[in-house]
Amino acid sequence: MRIKEHPILKFDFSKKVQFYFEGQPMYGVEGEPIAAALHDNGVMVLRDSINLKRPRGFFCAIGHCSSCLMEVNGEPNIRVCIVPLEAGMRVNRQRGKGELR
Amino acid sequence: MIRESEMLVVGGGPAGMMAALQGLDNGIAVTLIDDGIEIGGQLIKQTHKFFGSEMEYAGTRGIELGKMLKEKLFNYDNFTYLGKTTATGYYEDGVVTAVREDKEYMKFRPRVLLIATGAAERPLAIPNCDLPGVYGAGAVQTLMNLYGVLPGKRALMIGAGNIGLIVAYQLLQAGTGVAAVVEAMPCIGGYLVHASKIRRSGVPILCSHTILDIQGSDRVERAKIVKVDDNWNPLPGTEKWLEVDLICVAVGLTPLTDLLWQAGCEMRYVSELGGEVPVRNREMQTSVPHIFVAGDAAGIEEASSAILEGGIAGLAMARYLGAPMTDSEYRENSAKYWNELENFRGGPIGRRILEGLKKVLEH
Amino acid sequence: MLKETGIISEEELNKILPDEERRKKGPFAVVECVEEIPCDPCTAACPFGAIPPFDNVNEVPSVDFDKCNGCGICIALCPGVAIFVVDETYTADKALLKLPYEFVPLPGKGEMVGCLDRSGGEICKGIVVRVQKHPSKTNIIWLEIPLDFSQKVRNIKLK
Numbered sequence: 337m338r339i340k341e342h343p344i345l346k347f348d349f350s351k352k353v354q355f356y357f358e359g360q361p362m363y364g365v366e367g368e369p370i371a372a373a374l375h376d377n378g379v380m381v382l383r384d385s386i387n388l389k390r391p392r393g394f395f396c397a398i399g400h401c402s403s404c405l406m407e408v409n410g411e412p413n414i415r416v417c418i419v420p421l422e423a424g425m426r427v428n429r430q431r432g433k434g435e436l437r
Numbered sequence: 438m439i440r441e442s443e444m445l446v447v448g449g450g451p452a453g454m455m456a457a458l459q460g461l462d463n464g465i466a467v468t469l470i471d472d473g474i475e476i477g478g479q480l481i482k483q484t485h486k487f488f489g490s491e492m493e494y495a496g497t498r499g500i501e502l503g504k505m506l507k508e509k510l511f512n513y514d515n516f517t518y519l520g521k522t523t524a525t526g527y528y529e530d531g532v533v534t535a536v537r538e539d540k541e542y543m544k545f546r547p548r549v550l551l552i553a554t555g556a557a558e559r560p561l562a563i564p565n566c567d568l569p570g571v572y573g574a575g576a577v578q579t580l581m582n583l584y585g586v587l588p589g590k591r592a593l594m595i596g597a598g599n600i601g602l603i604v605a606y607q608l609l610q611a612g613t614g615v616a617a618v619v620e621a622m623p624c625i626g627g628y629l630v631h632a633s634k635i636r637r638s639g640v641p642i643l644c645s646h647t648i649l650d651i652q653g654s655d656r657v658e659r660a661k662i663v664k665v666d667d668n669w670n671p672l673p674g675t676e677k678w679l680e681v682d683l684i685c686v687a688v689g690l691t692p693l694t695d696l697l698w699q700a701g702c703e704m705r706y707v708s709e710l711g712g713e714v715p716v717r718n719r720e721m722q723t724s725v726p727h728i729f730v731a732g733d734a735a736g737i738e739e740a741s742s743a744i745l746e747g748g749i750a751g752l753a754m755a756r757y758l759g760a761p762m763t764d765s766e767y768r769e770n771s772a773k774y775w776n777e778l779e780n781f782r783g784g785p786i787g788r789r790i791l792e793g794l795k796k797v798l799e800h
Numbered sequence: 801m802l803k804e805t806g807i808i809s810e811e812e813l814n815k816i817l818p819d820e821e822r823r824k825k826g827p828f829a830v831v832e833c834v835e836e837i838p839c840d841p842c843t844a845a846c847p848f849g850a851i852p853p854f855d856n857v858n859e860v861p862s863v864d865f866d867k868c869n870g871c872g873i874c875i876a877l878c879p880g881v882a883i884f885v886v887d888e889t890y891t892a893d894k895a896l897l898k899l900p901y902e903f904v905p906l907p908g909k910g911e912m913v914g915c916l917d918r919s920g921g922e923i924c925k926g927i928v929v930r931v932q933k934h935p936s937k938t939n940i941i942w943l944e945i946p947l948d949f950s951q952k953v954r955n956i957k958l959k
Contacts, residue, residue, distance in 0.1 A: 337586070337587040338585050338586060338587065339581060339585045339586070339587055339611050339612060340612075341612075341904045341905065342585070342610065342611060342904065343610050343902050343903050343904045343937060344484045344498065344500075344610065344902065344937050345484060345500070345582060345585070347584075347585035349585065365584070367474070368474075368583075368584045369474060369579070369584070372579070372580055372583075372584040372586045375580060375586050375588070376586045380569035380570060380655075380656045381569050381655050381656070382569070385567065390567055391568065391569055391655040391656070392567060392569065393568070393569025393570065393571075393572075393656070394569070394572055394576060394580075395558075395560075395571070395572055395573055395576060396557060396558055396573050396575070396576055397572075397573065397575060397576035397579040397580070398472070398473070398555075398557065398575065398576075399472050399473075399523065400557050400693070401557070401560075401573075403567070411539075414539065417576070417579075418472055418473060418474060418521070419474075419521075419539065420474050420521075485879070486879035486936070486938075487879060488837060488838055488839035488879050488880070489838055489839060489840075489857065490838075490840050490841075490857050491844075495839060495840065495841045495879060496841040496877060496879050496936075498936075498937075609903070610902060610903060610904075623804070624803040624804060625803055625804065625806060628835065628837050628880065629802055629803065629806065629834070629835045630832070630833055630835070630837070630880030630881065630882040631880070632802075632805075632806030633802075633806045633807070633808065633832065633882065633918065634880075634881050634882075635806065636805065636806035636807055636918060636919060636920060637916060637917070637918050637919070637920050637954045637955040638916075638920050638955060639916065639919070639920025639921070640920065642804075642805060642806045644804045644805075741838070780838070780856060780857050780858075781838045781857060782838070783838070783856050783857065783858050784836040784837060784838055784856075784857075784858025785836050785858075786836075786837065786838070787838065787858070
């Protein structure tokens with residue numbers, strides 16, 4: 337969900353782009369972190385933990401905690417909290433460690 | 438290819454930006470690398486007005502301050518900004534490696550290096566603390582204040598330090614309810630004016646309380662809080678479940694010091710400063726002569742002090758590189774920042790910082 | 801109490817209020833900032849010099865109530881959102897409260913709103929007399945409230 341009205345800030349959501357999460361089309365704002373676009377679309381589980389397969393989501397937003405590693409355009413281990421969204425991106429939940437291409 | 442440069446700044450938060458500005462002002466070419474999407478670090482998410490005095494821009498909102506510093510930097514032709522660039526290592530030959538946009542591998546050999554990498558949120562070690570919906574306070578600010586995404590419907594804030602109190606207020610401003618702020622200590626840790634702001638909006642601040650458990654299938658659905666005694670032991674019968682979909686963690690920060698360790702800078706554990714921090718002199722120079730430090734990487738404090746430390750380090754780095762300034766000019770300008778910093782740290786809250794600094798500041 | 805709850809106590813409040821005689825003379829600022837913190841913009845905010853300058857940035861502000869005329873310029877300039885102006889001479893049984901407000905939506909002039917005390921509990925109703933927009937986005941709400949609640953109401957709740 338987006339913030340419609342804010343007492344201090346003004347947001348520009350006009351650069352809307354389509355991307356795909358697990359094959360499903362979704363919309364986000366170009367240039368925002370992929371994680372922000374997913375959160376807006378209600379996607380909170382970003383990957384499974386490697387050993388116990390527990391659901392993992394966003395946590396630090398500064399590219400440090402590795403909780404948000406996902407597969408983007410076929411490439412695993414992308415820190416979606418600091419990688420900007422581009423039109424047509426194919427984003428998938430990462431299972432396990434991911435396979436390097 | 439190794440990029441030879443005069444001044445390299447790692448980290449584009451308030452400390453890094455201020456240091457870069459000082460270098461540029463003194464005619465030094467500065468390269469700044471930062472791993473974020475936008476320059477500004479945590480500064481550009483701060484919607485509240487800063488405290489302090491005129492010199493550290495009191496009364497200005499962090500977001501405005503971030504914009505102002507950014508504009509100043511980009512006015513200089515000899516400023517090179519590399520965003521979305523993560524510093525990955527420091528090597529014996531003085532080379533800093535980095536990866537840009539997860540694609541390009543880069544090497545830098547600067548004559549002088551500033552480590553202004555900031556800090557990371559401390560995690561919360563309780564059952565199910567890895568569930569989606571348990572977010573660091575800084576991450577919550579990123580979602581709502583930078584990108585306009587509502588982080589949740591109803592939040593529980595863990596920690597009544599300044600970050601916890603400020604972010605609780607910002608959640609209310611964004612339209613997320615705040616069920617409570619819990620704080621394990623018997624007293625509120627942050628400024629009381631921040632506490633009063635959320636309290637009069639109906640948010641209970643529960644001191645001597647902690648979070649015990651989180652439940653939810655694949656995301657946070659509820660949290661169990663409990664009152665604790667003086668030794669932080671939960672008091673039976675005081676448990677309470679709160680229906681929340683967001684748990685915001687603001688239990689402290691740890692300096693990000695990886696590069697300092699790799700560079701062999703002398704480090705010391707100082708609890709008042711948030712963990713292992715580099716030994717430095719009054720120029721913010723570490724035990725490795727061409728490496729300087731500023732901001733939270735040097736010890737957890739406020740954005741206002743990061744700004745002043747950045748100024749001190751940047752000025753000293755410019756002098757280290759032989760920028761044209763007389764000794765008395767240098768001393769006078771550096772003293773302005775130091776006086777302000779000492780003034781800022783002169784109250785009861787700054788006393789703890791000063792105690793910590795005694796352990797790492799060498800004259 | 802303030803340190804545990806975020807609510808200023810009666811005792812602490814009495815220390816920052818002017819004396820009875822001054823309260824009967826007209827509006828005055830209530831600076832609810834009783835902790836030593838590094839912050840001093842209020843001292844430069846008052847055009848009448850009613851908040852004297854500090855020797856050290858960590859000092860607790862004081863108000864010279866002979867100089868303060870309750871203009872409210874300081875309200876939006878306090879980074880801590882901690883200054884209120886109260887006029888207990890507004891009418892025979894009503895006080896005028898000017899409070900800082902950083903939320904949306906803003907109330908409209910003439911709107912009846914719930915009046916909240918320092919714990920956020922609704923204690924009475926009030927009428928918005930004026931909404932003063934400030935460029936820094938800390939807007940100021942002028943609120944008519946029952947006189948008895950002049951030192952209790954510190955926030956509003958819209959319907």
